[in-house]
Amino acid sequence: MDSLLKLKNVNLKYQTGNDTIKVLKNVNLETKKNESISIVGESGSGKTSLIMLAGGLEKATSGKIFFEDQEISKMSEDEVSKIRRKNIGIVFQSFYLIPVSYTHLTLPTIYSV
Ligand SMILES: Nc1ncnc2c1ncn2[C@@H]1O[C@H](COP(=O)(O)OP(=O)(O)OP(=O)(O)O)[C@@H](O)[C@H]1O
């Protein structure tokens, strides 16, 4: 009941030209509420990819992802966005700045309506 994030048999592959990169292979993970965890691994091991899946910003190739026992991996982008904007904060490795700076200030008010 106090499950926060759960990944079940999650696989993620990227296709670049003729090459398939298997980034995440059969990942199983469960975190509980009020738990603090760190994901560590060498560069390219898939940490950012895992965060993108957990935040619903990327779709897994296969497997299931749950946030508070709701399966986000089968939700539409709009449904996941609603859960993300209320519950999930991500500090990106890259800045993802929006070209017009005031948009950073106005965007949250638009999305919170
Ligand atoms: N959009 C993408 N298209 C193709 N390959 C990708 C994409 N994003 C990540 N990869 C590949 O997936 C693998 C894992 O990348 P990821 O960025 O998740 O690793 P990381 O553990 O966060 O690395 P770092 O410590 O350098 O941040 C790498 O081989 C990377 O090149």
Ligand SMILES: [Mg+2]
């Ligand atoms: Mg990274």
